[in-house]
Amino acid sequence: MPLLKAGTRAPEFKLNCTPDQKIALSDFIGRPVVLVFYPADWSPVCGDQLGLYNELMPEFGQFDAQVLAISVDLAWSHTAYGKDRKLRFPLLSDAHPHDVSSGYGAFRENEGVCERALFVIDRDGVIRWSYLSPTGVNPGADGILRALEGLDRKAPSRKEAAHGTH
Amino acid sequence: MEPIDLEHAPRLSAALNERDHILGPENAPLTLVEYGDYECPHCRRAHSVVKALRKAMGKKLRYAFRSFPLSAVHPTAVMAAEGAESAARQGKFWELHDMLFENQDMLGPDAIVVWAQYLNLDMKAFRARIEDGTARAKVREDRASGIRSGVNGTPTMFVNGFRYNGLTEYGELAEYLQSV
Numbered sequence A: 001m002p003l004l005k006a007g008t009r010a011p012e013f014k015l016n017c018t019p020d021q022k023i024a025l026s027d028f029i030g031r032p033v034v035l036v037f038y039p040a041d042w043s044p045v046c047g048d049q050l051g052l053y054n055e056l057m058p059e060f061g062q063f064d065a066q067v068l069a070i071s072v073d074l075a076w077s078h079t080a081y082g083k084d085r086k087l088r089f090p091l092l093s094d095a096h097p098h099d100v101s102s103g104y105g106a107f108r109e110n111e112g113v114c115e116r117a118l119f120v121i122d123r124d125g126v127i128r129w130s131y132l133s134p135t136g137v138n139p140g141a142d143g144i145l146r147a148l149e150g151l152d153r154k155a156p157s158r159k160e161a162a163h164g165t166h
Numbered sequence B: 001m002e003p004i005d006l007e008h009a010p011r012l013s014a015a016l017n018e019r020d021h022i023l024g025p026e027n028a029p030l031t032l033v034e035y036g037d038y039e040c041p042h043c044r045r046a047h048s049v050v051k052a053l054r055k056a057m058g059k060k061l062r063y064a065f066r067s068f069p070l071s072a073v074h075p076t077a078v079m080a081a082e083g084a085e086s087a088a089r090q091g092k093f094w095e096l097h098d099m100l101f102e103n104q105d106m107l108g109p110d111a112i113v114v115w116a117q118y119l120n121l122d123m124k125a126f127r128a129r130i131e132d133g134t135a136r137a138k139v140r141e142d143r144a145s146g147i148r149s150g151v152n153g154t155p156t157m158f159v160n161g162f163r164y165n166g167l168t169e170y171g172e173l174a175e176y177l178q179s180v
Helices: A049-055 A055-062 A075-084 A099-103 A141-154 A157-164 B040-062 B077-088 B093-100 B107-116 B123-131 B133-151 B170-178
Strands: A015-017 A022-023 A033-037 A064-072 A091-093 A119-121 A125-132 B021-023 B030-036 B059-069 B157-159 B162-164
Touching: A015 A075, A033 A049, A049 A055, A049 A064, A055 A075, A055 A141, A055 B123, A075 A091, A091 B107, A119 A141, A141 A157, A141 B133, A157 B040, B021 B030, B021 B093, B030 B040, B040 B059, B040 B170, B059 B077, B059 B133, B077 B093, B077 B133, B093 B107, B123 B133, B157 B170
Parallel strands: A033 A064, A064 A091, B030 B059
Antiparallel strands: A015 A022, A015 A091, A033 A119, A119 A125, B021 B059, B030 B157, B157 B162
């Protein structure tokens, strides 16, 4: 399934962020969401993709945006990884059967892991920007920030979203 | 001049300017711009790689360093970057830059001051540039241009304005530079 594109309503999900806590996309209605699919916890560099986003929390904060990162790792791994890297946003576990990443077109069947894919979802839950990064290439944050800026420039997104469904 | 395999690669959003710290001739055919963090171990390794490349390539390579401190994981990185900027006002950017990377295992707030003293900096002026925020302004400017250019961690290298996505090891980077 190809990556979901701008204009699509972001499929709802509810996933574990710790072994006993779940987070749903709909928890963030009213705020932009930056959804980050990534292959795996414990990548062997310190300036990695999630580390960069962690560093840019003030920039994302200017847009009141919530970052949610998703991989197929279990919540146990996420808890340890998030603590080790001092990550200031939740890591969600799309473990078997990987419905969420599949539903967003961000699941790499052959390897059984998430793609490196990014989505910016507006305050009403509509995808405004999506990007599939080439294998092994960390996409950086400029695309996300541009998309978030785009949200603020546009007319109230509620109206647009309603229009888009007709 | 454009690298053939990088047509969609992120590009440096801010051209080199008089506020940058640059080594090598202006008319060099190759320009390498690094966004780095003084507390990042990968940047320390890149520092050795860049030194070796500059030695091997001589006048063919121009090199600039911009700060991209990852403060969430590296508590001393911002202070180190501000220290280097402050030293720059006294013409000693590269001297402190080298000391910061080459003694990274001892890096800390006190060590930065000791190294600045070792370089015979005017310590009053050195502190003043940090306290009045001028050094910080340059670090923030670098960080902002880095974000806009597609910096994706540290170190991130740009070759002739295009982001280099390969390993920052001598062999890989040298081979890439020769292919441009």
